[in-house]
Amino acid sequence: MDNGQLIEWDDRYSVGIELIDEQHRELASQMNNLWLGCQKGGQEEKFFFDVNIQPLLRYMSYHFSSEERMLERIKYPDLAAHVQQHSDMMRIIAEGVGHIQQEEPSALLSGNRLSDFAAHLRDTLISHIIVMDKKYVSYIHFVNRKLGTYVMETTLPTELFIG
Numbered sequence: 249m250d251n252g253q254l255i256e257w258d259d260r261y262s263v264g265i266e267l268i269d270e271q272h273r274e275l276a277s278q279m280n281n282l283w284l285g286c287q288k289g290g291q292e293e294k295f296f297f298d299v300n301i302q303p304l305l306r307y308m309s310y311h312f313s314s315e316e317r318m319l320e321r322i323k324y325p326d327l328a329a330h331v332q333q334h335s336d337m338m339r340i341i342a343e344g345v346g347h348i349q350q351e352e353p354s355a356l357l358s359g360n361r362l363s364d365f366a367a368h369l370r371d372t373l374i375s376h377i378i379v380m381d382k383k384y385v386s387y388i389h390f391v392n393r394k395l396g397t398y399v400m401e402t403t404l405p406t407e408l409f410i411g
């Protein structure tokens with residue numbers, strides 16, 4: 249991925265579960281928005297970052313919880329590792345935001361600190377989707393084959409059906 253580009257949503261990022269794909273698309277769109285706003289320069293850029301970063305982190309946390317609830321429900325064997333990666337990401341990002349908010353605005357705005365941070369946030373999320381989220385998709389396919397459609401329909405939430 250290139251810091252100088254927006255995320256173009258791509259089928260490669262799709263996990264094939266509508267609910268999750270929708271949340272991933274929404275996250276990508278908020279991250280594009282943050283990255284674009286961080287090109288404004290000067291105080292305006294800092295203001296934009298401050299206003300938008302917390303809602304984005306809240307949405308990220310909401311998405312991680314929905315995904316974890318879904319994985320619990322299907323008894324995903326790698327749930328603990330997945331939850332750990334979500335929580336590591338949230339902690340590292342929150343620390344990064346904390347550092348940014350303590351910096352002198354003049355130091356912050358002299359480089360590309362905010363847009364670099366936004367690009368890093370976006371790349372972290374996309375890598376997680378491509379590697380970790382794709383792993384549970386393989387497991388869902390496996391469960392589908394093993395249990396058959398009838399059992400799936402009566403035991404699993406409808407959002408898990410892969411077309």
Ligand SMILES: [Fe+2]
Nearest residue numbers: 272315377381
């Ligand atoms: Fe995800």
Ligand SMILES: [Fe+2]
Nearest residue numbers: 315376380381
């Ligand atoms: Fe995830």
